[in-house]
Amino acid sequence: MKKLHLSFTSFLADEIKYFLKHKRSLGKKFNTEERALHLLDQYVMKKRIICIKKIDQNFLEEFLISRPRSRPRSYNHLVSVIHRFCDWLVREEKISVSPASLIRSRRATSQRIPFIFNSSNFKTLLTLSEQLPNKPLTLHRSKIYSMIFILLYGLGLRVSEVSRLCKKDVDTVKNVLMIRQTKFSKDRLIPFGPKIAIRLQEYIKIRKDYYGGFDLNDPLFPRTNNMPMSAVTISQTFHNLVPKLQLTIPNGVSEPCLHSLRHSFAVGTLLRWYKLKINPMQKLIHLSTFLGHVDPSSTAVYLTITEDLLKEANLRFEKFATNTTITEVYND
Structure with missing residues (x-):
């Protein structure tokens, strides 16, 4: 992704630039975050706000309303960026309390499972x-x-x-x-x-x-x-x-996208580990490194439960249950 060249013109411009510079020094690209803060910067200019005291909870809620999002994920990302920027202002002692502290994310009520290619x-x-x-x-x-x-x-x-x-x-x-x-x-x-x-x-x-x-x-x-x-x-x-x-898409599963191929690789790897009787938890850090994740928890997002995975997990549990007495389970 190319580096953005967005222009910030509000009184928050310098703080936004310092915030982005700090995050990028930690190895983060922060391009989508820059776009979100550019929207905030434009809204501040539109409302002719020139004082940090005017950036309160009501103002931020009005800004969020002005940027309607049909998907909870998109809305939550915008809220998250605002939270992080306001927390930055508190740490830099520009404000004493974050005006975004009481703004909540939108709960996703129907999270869809990614399509997995076999x-x-x-x-x-x-x-x-x-x-x-x-x-x-x-x-x-x-x-x-x-x-x-x-x-x-x-x-x-x-x-x-x-x-x-x-x-x-x-x-x-x-x-x-x-x-x-x-x-x-x-x-x-x-x-x-x-x-x-x-x-x-x-x-x-x-x-x-x-x-x-x-x-x-x-x-x-x-x-x-x-x-x-x-x-x-x-x-x-x-x-x-x-x-x-001519794929059959099960209920609750998203339409295939290009990223589905990456999901499919992760799930296929987990399935092969099950079949080879390898403990997936002992290998998750290796898969995380292979995929380029900074944390195994990010990799876990890709491990969608499929029918084949569930079958292999059940077989492993049945074998465990067959070879383990009730006494052994309770002693553990």
Whole structure:
């Protein structure tokens, strides 16, 4: 994601800039937070507020009303940004009490479960991507998108990470990808297996043959002008293919999105651990590192309970129950 260049003009401008600078010094991008604070800054200007004492609970509630959000998640994010900024003002001794302290988030009453692709669903997606026709700005679309979807589903990468890959990031000798400056401004190494290695080698050969060269900083997935494929374009192509998959979406489950492939990788990993009789809790930190999370609790969000996972968990519990007496359970 590109760095924003938003202009802050209210009397809060300096404090907002210092707040963002502090958060970014901790390795956070804070782009969506910057957009939210830009909205607040504009509202302060619109209301001609020039004194910190006027930024009270009523003013903040009026601001939130002026920015209607149909989804609880979007509204809660805006409230969260306001809370954090006001807490910052308290710590900086600009105000004594946070005016946002009594503002509550909107409770989500119907949180939907993300759609999880199984191997059959994904094979169909891969088949469809391999039939994509060329476009003026993107040649070899079938090769590009099939490789992109393989990396998203097979390695659990973020679409932004895939779109930024360059030649220098792919090591086909050690079978490792270098993921640079990810969501939390960290670099990480992602190993891949022999099947993905073969696909990558075949793709790189096609890319070299078409462009006649492949420099270290050249994008792995380019458009005809050798600029990197954007995450938005990749997402649009995915959504154009979804109706052709003819998927059955269970009640309470969200429509498939590109991020569903990352969810599917995490759930598939957990399922394989169950089948190999590996304790998932002992390995969660490894999955968290692989996915680029700073905390295993963030990884837990991805571990949606599927029918296959529930079956494996039940089998493990039945085995435990069969081999454990009531006395042993109570003694534990």
